[in-house]
Amino acid sequence: MNDTLLPGLYIVATPIGNLQDVSRRQEAVLRQADIIAAEDSRVTAKLLNHLEIRKPITAYHDHSADAVRAKLVERMGDEAVALVSDAGTPLISDPGYKLVRDARAAGRLVTTIPGPCAAVAALTLAGLPTDRFLFAGFLPSKAKARADTIAEFGAVRATLLFYESGPRLGKSLQALADGLGDREAAVTREISKAYEETVTGRLSDLVARYADAAPKGEIVIVVGPPGDAAPAGDADIDAALAAALERLPPGKAAREVAKALNMASDGLYERAMALKAGE
Numbered sequence: 001m002n003d004t005l006l007p008g009l010y011i012v013a014t015p016i017g018n019l020q021d022v023s024r025r026q027e028a029v030l031r032q033a034d035i036i037a038a039e040d041s042r043v044t045a046k047l048l049n050h051l052e053i054r055k056p057i058t059a060y061h062d063h064s065a066d067a068v069r070a071k072l073v074e075r076m077g078d079e080a081v082a083l084v085s086d087a088g089t090p091l092i093s094d095p096g097y098k099l100v101r102d103a104r105a106a107g108r109l110v111t112t113i114p115g116p117c118a119a120v121a122a123l124t125l126a127g128l129p130t131d132r133f134l135f136a137g138f139l140p141s142k143a144k145a146r147a148d149t150i151a152e153f154g155a156v157r158a159t160l161l162f163y164e165s166g167p168r169l170g171k172s173l174q175a176l177a178d179g180l181g182d183r184e185a186a187v188t189r190e191i192s193k194a195y196e197e198t199v200t201g202r203l204s205d206l207v208a209r210y211a212d213a214a215p216k217g218e219i220v221i222v223v224g225p226p227g228d229a230a231p232a233g234d235a236d237i238d239a240a241l242a243a244a245l246e247r248l249p250p251g252k253a254a255r256e257v258a259k260a261l262n263m264a265s266d267g268l269y270e271r272a273m274a275l276k277a278g279e
Contacts, residue, residue, distance in 0.1 A: 004032045005080035008109025009100065012082050013089040016116045016218070017192035019050045026113050027051055033082035037072055039094060043086045062095040069099055076108040087218070089117040093137040093163055118191055119161045122220035125198045126186035129225060132158035139164070139172050146172070150179035160223040166214040169221075173210060176223055177203035184224035190217035232261045241272050250276055 010029050015021040030036065031053050037060035038044035044057055060068060060083065072081055085094040103110050119135045136153065139162055140146045153160055160180075164172050169187070176185070186200045187210070195217065199209065203223070232240075240261060244253035254268035 005029065005034075006109055007078050007080055008076050008111065009103045010080060010082045011090050011096070011100070011110070011112040012084050013113060013115030013117070014044075014047055014084050014087060015192065016087045016118045016121065017190060017196075019047060021116055021192060022047070022051065023113075023115055026115055027053075029080075029082055029113050030055065030084075032080065034079035035075065036082045036084060037099070039085045039090075044084055047084075060095065060099065064095070069102055072099060073102050073106050073108060076103055076106070087116075087118070089115065092117055092119065092135070116192070118163070118218060118220055121191045122161060122186070122188040122198075122222050123159065125188050125191070126159075126222035127200060128159045128184060128186065128222055130159065132225070133161060134158045135161045137163055139168075139175070141168070143171075143175070146175050147179055150175055154180055155226070157225050159225055162221040162223075164219045164221050166216050166219060169214060169219060170207070170210045170212075172221065173203060173207045176221070177207055180223060181226070183226065186222040187215075187219060188222065189215055189219045191220070193217070232263060237261065237263075237268075237271070238275065241268070241275055245272060245276060 010033060012026050012029055014026065030048065030051065033055065035056045035058060036044060036048075038057050039061045041057045041059055048055060048057075058072070060072065075081060083090050083096055083099060085096070088094075090096045091100065100110055123130055123133060134153065134156055136149075140149055162172065173187075180203070182202045182204045184200070185203045185206055186198055187206055188198045190196045197215075199206065201209075237257065240257045241253055244256050248256060250269055250272035254265055254272045258265035258268055
């Protein structure tokens with residue numbers, strides 16, 4: 001056991017491209033940890049070599065057996081275990097949450113050393129609304145499952161973020177255009193690397209650009225939120241009032257419908273009374 005870090009689990013973010021993005025605290029924890037649990041030891045070894053750190057590495061990923069996780073949790077009793085992914089923040093579209101859950105259940109110290117995250121970095125580059133966003137990881141590879149997943153996000157009033165690979169990018173962009181409409185979007189790739197690129201436009205523009213030209217590198221798709229809904233028509237208003245009148249008196253029904261349809265309440269009470277009288 002080292003004399004600097006307390007025993008427990010240290011979740012360490014690592015650079016998503018440029019190795020100079022590693023922070024002093026991240027480097028210190030990696031240097032002082034007793035063991036590093038890595039998604040791919042070959043990838044992590046490159047970072048450790050850059051930092052001139054010699055440290056035991058053990059594999060921990062989605063396919064690790066329960067016994068591997070149990071052994072790591074046991075070691076946290078008197079050793080500092082650093083968890084890293086191939087790039088960015090562990091647990092964000094990467095394995096790890098079960099290790100955190102079991103470590104907490106065993107009463108181990110769990111702390112995070114924050115840093116790079118490709119999804120958040122892409123959001124800063126896209127020029128799309130950032131007040132609300134939803135990270136959805138990778139879309140399914142099969143067409144129907146992909147379409148069903150996109151349909152779930154259709155009404156979400158937030159910017160959407162997806163991870164993607166170059167060979168799948170064209171199909172994913174087409175599926176997003178089909179399922180969400182021609183929204184504003186961005187494709188970011190190779191963030192923080194020499195060939196970093198951000199391409200913005202409507203989904204239809206991006207579909208055309210990447211239809212026959214699969215780019216290389218790590219990719220994040222950013223899709224803007226839906227536009228403002230069209231104002232409710234008379235039939236919609238009457239239907240909403242009729243449904244509300246089944247439960248509420250006219251005044252309360254009018255206020256509920258005004259709030260639900262995001263409209264002024266002027267005239268809704270009289271409309272509700274007319275509907276009530278016509279029953």
